[in-house]
Amino acid sequence: MKKLFNTLYVSTQGTYISKERENIVVSVQNKELFRSPIHLINSIVCFGNVMCSPFLLELCAENNVFVSYLTEYGKFIARVQSPISGNVLLRRRQYKCADDKNFCLETSKLFLIGKLNNSRTVINRGLRDHGSKISNSDKLSQVSVSLHKSIDNIARVDNIDVLRGLEGDAASSYFSVFNDLILKQKEKFFMTERNRRPPKDRVNCLLSFVYTLLAHDVSSALEGVGLDPQVGFLHKDRPGRPSLALDIMEEFRSVIAERLVLTLINLSQIDAEGFSESPSGGILMGDENKKIVIDAYRKRKDEEIFHPFLKESMYVGLLCHAQALIFSRFLRGDIDAYPPFIWK
Template sequence: MRRHRNTIYVTTDGALLRKDGANVVMQVEGQEGGRVPAHMLDGIVCLGRVTVSYHLIGYCADNGITITYLSSSGRFLARVEGPVSGNVLLRKEQYRRTDDLEQCPIVVQGFLAGKIHNQRAVLRRSRRDHGDKMTTESTAALDDAENTLNRLLKRLPYEQDNERLRGMEGEAGRTYFKIFDHFIRREGLRFSGRTRRPPMDEVNALISFLYTILTHDCRSALEAVGLDPQVGFLHRLRPGRPSLALDLLEEFRPVLADRLALTLINRGQIETKDFTVLDNGAVIMSDETRKTILTAYQERKDAELRHPFLGEKTTVGLLPALQAQLLARHLRGDIDGYPPFLWK
């Protein structure tokens, strides 16, 4: 089993990251603000105005540590990585499968099975946790949504056309987000529909930020096993878009991002006062809010569970790496299909 290494998130504006022996050191206004052993890292994420020294960039490139730059609002800007060491034969098979009208849907079915199953699991968990406090209207809405997700899951194994599979993915997303507001149990923060670029309410700003950092983890996991994160199966190819990372992200959105967002809201750790509405209606979060989210995300990654397919105990943070390995095994022909992560 692969060892779980960490990602550090640097949110202090004006910080300088440098290498000191075997450590990554953060300096703010000439004073050391923290250090961490470099061998424990597989990624560094810089939010806002953060500088990384030339020597640290070189060390990270040589040792497989990716450096990702995000804007202060969490928008992806750039990524620095060293030479790709992936298996060229694996990537060649990946490219071939994406163009194979018979083989490509098999992979897409796996991603969608994980996404829809895990959306349904979030719904059921919310009903189990808060069902006795829900109104008749909320209960009926959740019943209708669960019936739709059940229908899509039953239909999924028989659908062999990529375009129709994408249509099913869209229907599942609309169904899920239509009832998402019913999962929120505290006053103040509300969700009226998914909005992006920019997010137009606090909940959208929160889940978009979580999706961004989770995409970073999925992309790193795919590169680590030799797959090309740009060439996906479910998401269409587009210059600059990590389509395969977005494919892998789908099964993790509900359980690693949405559930965490709901926990932070329902426990009162994130409130309306933690956000600012700009003149154009876009909503951004404060620096302290980002730190709260990142701390909770790292704690969630340290939690342990048993992988449903492998039957082994692992940490949540290793799930993207394990699923990337399973995808690579399927593409090599070692297993018949891609087994998604199914949350219980």
């Protein structure tokens, strides 16, 4: 199993990242804040005004360490990486399968079976652990039943656009009760609907930020096994869109991102005042809150979880790599069907 390496997240504005021998050195105003051997880092994520020296980028490329650039508020801009490695025959198989409409339909069903099962588990665990604190528990139970029916209906869908519509309806139903899973700071943290670009409230802002971190990890995992993150099966191809990463990520949205956001709010770990409104009406997250979210995301990746297909416990941070490897085996024909990760 792949070793769980570290992702270096840099969000302090004005940071300079340089190289010293085989070390990554992070400094602010000529004061060194962090140093790590390159072999302990698998990627660097830079938010906003963060500068990397050319020699540092060369060191990263030589060691297959991805360097991603995002805006200060988490929108992806670009990535610096070494040439794509891995089996070219695997990528050719991926491209061929992506052009097969029936293959796309049947594979997309598997992604969504994983997603809806895991969304349902988030609701059911909320009811189990906090049922007495949830005033609208009957509605949550109804949505859980509705998601179960949607999972059953997936098998009967024979058109990918219909499948996308079914997923959209199920997601809308799920997010209609998301506020009921928020147990504290309810007057500050709530969503009227799922929205983005820009997010219109604090909850959507948090979700979008964690989704960005998760998409980075899934893309890195896919590239690590030789797959092309840009060519997917459920999400349509679009310039700059990591469609396959978004496909695989569907299984992890509720398990990792949404549950993390609920935990941060319900444990009062996030500051409601650490947000601001942009001129366009979007909600922006401040530096301190970003650091809190990134730290919580790191800790979540260090937790252990049981993988039902592999029948072993692993770090949450390795789930993306495990599913990327399993999906590559599926494309090669080593296994008959792709088993999505389903959280129990």
